[in-house]
Amino acid sequence: MKRNIVIATLTAAALVAGGTVAAFAAGDDEATATQRQAGTDARAAADRDDADDDRTAAPRGSLTAADAIAAALKHTPGTALAADYEDDGSGTWEVTVVQGDGSAYDVRIAPGSGKVLGAQRDADEDSDNDDRAELAAVKGASTDAREAALAAAAKGTVTEVGLDDDSGAVAWSAETVKDGRHGEWKVALDSDRVTQDRDED
Incomplete structure (x- = not known):
């Protein structure tokens, strides 16, 4: 009976540990995705800044x-x-x-x-x-x-x-x-x- 309890306890501990690892893995995936999104946003902002600094934009209309x-x-x-x-x-x-x-x-x-x-x-x-x-x-x-x-x-x-x-x-x-x-x-x-x-x- 004790042997069954010990096995059940070890199994539960393994499941908890596995769940924790899985949770950490999921957290890492989310962090990586967030970092990737932040990088994309930063590149987009830089592109917008470059567009704002574009000195090849010609004036609209005929006014010189x-x-x-x-x-x-x-x-x-x-x-x-x-x-x-x-x-x-x-x-x-x-x-x-x-x-x-x-x-x-x-x-x-x-x-x-x-x-x-x-x-x-x-x-x-x-x-x-x-x-x-x-x-x-x-x-x-x-x-x-x-x-x-x-x-x-x-x-x-x-x-x-x-x-x-x-x-x-x-x-x-x-x-x-x-x-x-x-x-x-x-x-x-x-x-x-x-x-x-x-x-x-």
Whole structure:
């Protein structure tokens, strides 16, 4: 009788141990599946980030960077320091305009109609030393942001134009898209001469 009890106890213990191992095995499978899913989600997020950073996206509609700058200046008089096509799905242009008192505005332009969607004062940019230096450099320039955008348009569809002083000499910097390829250019302040931006190669 004792022998039967011992055997039954050992069998039950084996079943419990086997069940535990099975449970652990199932847990490992679930953990592995979870890790695989997390890896897939991370890759998908990275792909989305890459898509957001895709600089080969061409502006929607026929409104050019030069048109957007002209519309922004008509609405908010001043000096345009930059124009940027927002490829985040909105398709709007954002033009940075600095007025004589140093106040800076971000003017949003609709891609198709050229209608001004709004102008918001950028307090972070007000009285910024870099902006003042850029404004001073542009004041005596014979090429403004609109003319720089027009000059760079010979290289492709302009998606961004702004000032660049990375190399020590201030110049207009423009980004273009042509045949699905991204290009970066410099436009001289004293002429409409366009050269490839070698610093960005």
